[in-house]
Amino acid sequence: MTTNTPRPEVLRYTAFSSVPEGGNPAGVVLDASGLDDSDMLAIAADLGYSESAFLTAPPEGLGGQEGQAYSIRYFSPKAEVPFCGHATVATAIALAERTGPGELVFATRAGTVPVVVVEEGGALRATLTSVEPQIEEIADADLAEALAALGWPAVDLDPAFPPRIAFAGARHLVLAAATRARLADLAYDFARLEALMHRLDLTTVQLVWRESATTFHARDPFPVGGVVEDPATGAAAAAFGAYAREFGLVGEDAVLTLHQGEDLGRPGELTVTLRAGDPRVRVSGAGTRINQSAGHAGSEGTIR
Numbered sequence: 001m002t003t004n005t006p007r008p009e010v011l012r013y014t015a016f017s018s019v020p021e022g023g024n025p026a027g028v029v030l031d032a033s034g035l036d037d038s039d040m041l042a043i044a045a046d047l048g049y050s051e052s053a054f055l056t057a058p059p060e061g062l063g064g065q066e067g068q069a070y071s072i073r074y075f076s077p078k079a080e081v082p083f084c085g086h087a088t089v090a091t092a093i094a095l096a097e098r099t100g101p102g103e104l105v106f107a108t109r110a111g112t113v114p115v116v117v118v119e120e121g122g123a124l125r126a127t128l129t130s131v132e133p134q135i136e137e138i139a140d141a142d143l144a145e146a147l148a149a150l151g152w153p154a155v156d157l158d159p160a161f162p163p164r165i166a167f168a169g170a171r172h173l174v175l176a177a178a179t180r181a182r183l184a185d186l187a188y189d190f191a192r193l194e195a196l197m198h199r200l201d202l203t204t205v206q207l208v209w210r211e212s213a214t215t216f217h218a219r220d221p222f223p224v225g226g227v228v229e230d231p232a233t234g235a236a237a238a239a240f241g242a243y244a245r246e247f248g249l250v251g252e253d254a255v256l257t258l259h260q261g262e263d264l265g266r267p268g269e270l271t272v273t274l275r276a277g278d279p280r281v282r283v284s285g286a287g288t289r290i291n292q293s294a295g296h297a298g299s300e301g302t303i304r
Helices: 036-045 085-099 140-149 180-184 190-198 236-245
Strands: 011-015 023-029 051-056 067-076 102-108 111-120 123-129 133-136 165-168 171-176 206-212 215-222 228-230 255-258 266-277 278-289
Touching: 011 085, 023 085, 023 236, 036 051, 036 067, 051 085, 067 085, 085 111, 085 123, 085 236, 085 278, 102 133, 102 266, 123 180, 133 236, 140 190, 140 206, 165 236, 171 190, 171 236, 180 206, 180 215, 180 236, 215 236, 236 255, 236 278
Parallel strands: 023 051, 067 102, 171 206, 215 255
Antiparallel strands: 011 023, 011 278, 051 067, 102 111, 111 123, 123 278, 133 165, 165 171, 206 215, 215 228, 255 266, 266 278
16 A cells, blocks of 8 residues: 555444444455555554454455455454454445345455355344364373463363364364353463464464353453454354364254353354254354444453
């Protein structure tokens, strides 16, 4: 972006909440054709949200209807990430407000991600379908380092949930707390966890606690993005859905509810849908525009 090029409009939307004060805020640039990588990173850093999304023309052969298919890239305040669920939902809601509900197709670095936006009770709701997920083991030494960085004794883990790295567009270390109190007490070593996550190519650490058969609470430290905690994490929710199915913790056909952001004062709700015979995971949520005069994300957007 040269000095003579006007700065594009940066929209602000929250995802996984129907109110601006909830969910996870994202920046959305609907036309990033005049921006290079450094411009996008600078906009994301200036905005201070965990991620911002940038749209350009779709690659040849992507499919989708004209005007409903795009290339999308995601930047945290520190770096580009391959896939971001909440920024995808936020972008889909922003587009639907302008062109109406319907089907969208996004080309991401992780692969093709279709999104369907519907109107329910006068509000818009978006459902993304992940790329095919993968689950892999974590070495004992790396797990020990993660727990040390978090300050979590191993006895505080739920033994029904084996620690694993799960992928559904981005890589997340899944760790389950044995109690809600353990999940609520999050004060970690930012630099130590960041170093481990860079080495393992992790986007967040997906911390969960099981309330019931299909209801979970989640928190996602995101130091590699320069953010202490992500308030509502669609990519991690997709990865967790695949993980839960892999270990028989939920059925082949299941609808899960993930509550996230409560401990940050930004409550959000993510719906994760699993379908028998389809390895992909669907993540749904509401979204709404944030007043453009609003400030940065707050404590969850603290940059280190």
